[in-house]
Amino acid sequence: MTHPGFGISLTWLLRLRWITAVGQTAAILAAKRLLPEELSIGPLLGLVAFGALSNAALMLRLRRPEPVRPALPGLVLGLDILLLTGLLYGSGGAANPFTAIYLVHITLAAVVMRGIWAWALGVLSISGFGLLFFYNVHVHSLAHMNHGGDDGISLHLVGMWVAFAITAGLIAAFVGLVTEALRRRDEELAALRDLTARQSRLAALTTLAAGVAHELGSPLGTIAVAAKELQRTAEGLGAPGASLAQDAALIREEVGRCRRILDQMAEPSGSNLGEPLQALSWGELEADLSEGLASEDRTRLAFQWPDAGCGPMPRRGLGRALRAVVANALEATPRPGSVKVVAREDQGAWLLEVEDQGTGMAPEVLARVGEPFFSTKPTGSGMGLGLFLARTFAEQLGGELRVESQPGQGTRVQLSWPQVARG
Template structure:
């Protein structure tokens, strides 16, 4: 059957553990080359039915502790076993298996999932990464079918707008993902440092507790008391808590700063997409510019300095997600037009009839023959595969549907300036693009 064969391709016939094994036996097996790709190993009973999973993460937590292997290595594996692992039947469809696993998955991912036959007997291990790759291939196949269907249809304005939106979305998500990596990286490093710095403090607390127990125990001998005092003094010297105050304070501050950057990106992404807002609403275009700058930051930061002169603007009725799409397109185009490191100037102002946005760069500029065609669909000066030629064409249509105007001035070697004009009083009917 198709569903069974799809999951069978993910099956890894890993030899299971037995409940009689010790924690050290399991650790030694996980360290072997044939098991290095797995996050966990299954435990089965005499009837070959899975009874749990032992994760590499759990064992590391034990053996990274002081004397962890000596203290717990001989203990039975049920002490570290997850008795309720993810179990998937081989006759489950790939889609249903993905729903089942992602529905029960906990983060961070520290375990694999067990595959069983129709009778519930253990047959092997499946990894979440392999499942994601299989689902990615399935999605790729479905996308290929959808792309073929789009090619068979006549190109229409709605399809062109949607195509460019998808290109903008991919660019936006890639940029945000890249921007998230930096704060996530040093937050992770800081947490690891905090764990290292706190370990001597835990040891100090433990030795002081032992000393306190000895002092309160009339039966505690002078030898035991002397030993407890010596251990507490040694732990106190190693921990040096008075020296940690400044380090810990700085680590906490840096970590909170990193989390603040992540929160800023998430809020910026939400504001940019306006997923929780109505299609049309009254907004301040300065807010749209700030959201677009957050999303475009990865594309701009190594190319140009952004100089903003944002004037006080009245709120106007528009489709914010579409205006954000236009701004993102203009900002990324400006960055791509700069050789080396340059400058992008943003300026906003208003008069009695309209609000204005100016986006100006000091990049390569455009000759007259290129300038005359930049709003034509499919026209692009970028190499094949790096541009659709739809961005400015769709931006022009979006501004036009808002009753506004988009103008451009450019000179080779001096840069380019785009000017957006949006009326304060919108037309009675706006043709929102799909």
């Protein structure tokens, strides 16, 4: 696949190359009119025509559905530098005032390409300009003092080439740095917009969940009371009411399950804003993660904690986020397989990894992991909010959540957050 920016660069280059072809043709015709005896325009127009044909071929290439290779813009700019060198060779060489156009190509290379490509195109321009001092079709009217002669290349020409090389290097470096800074800024703004959108969805989700929990609380309470009375009446009937009593007990059990789900929804889902930091040890975090699990599931968890404590943390938010990840891992791992929970330090941050032994995820599923209400579980088995809330928690602390998975190789979820200085 190709970064979308390359498509934009090529579309922009196409337009610029058409404008350049028209400008070059006009300049050649004007020069021929001013210098009718000294300039041969046939080869020059041939080079311009070749550039125009290459631009037409490039237009046809962009219409195809196949992705554009990242190197294509660099190759196009390299071809333009060679064509410019050919045009200058046939019109006076280094004495031609249009040699300054090399700097335009160097600037374009620094804007469009990155790293070694920009410097390679700069070296190509410097080399082409240097060769024009030795190899060119002499145009007497364009020559002036110290631009060649019988005594060989002059210090003036050497100075011109050195000055050009220094200028080209400075332009490539400065424009490259500015362009890279702008790219990084755009990436940071895009990440910030994405984070803001997720925070907005979380706020809307929290408001909706609290409203739903409030509205459904009373009807569920009424159903629970009615089911209890029905069960009591059925049990009083003896054997004839046994089946009815079982049905009533099932209703009460499912109502209790709904109430637990509503209680979770009524909490400030995934948000740790405003929660005070408190000293937390890894042992306490292990106890929080094991809370509410069946004894069999507790034995399937394999914890590996570092020697140092994790320091001040929003305990409730961290526990809720990690419980969701651990619960998913336990469900994905066939019994009696184990789930590894490993914490470690990494450059001033804590990394906590939860690795299961499940079947892994397909790429299309992995691409949607963390979206709210997205779940691969059967209907009624989950709300699809666990990883979304875990990611939100990590980002609120300045960290992130990463998911690595391949079909048949299990899944690793990594939650990271910056360490807080111990008071």
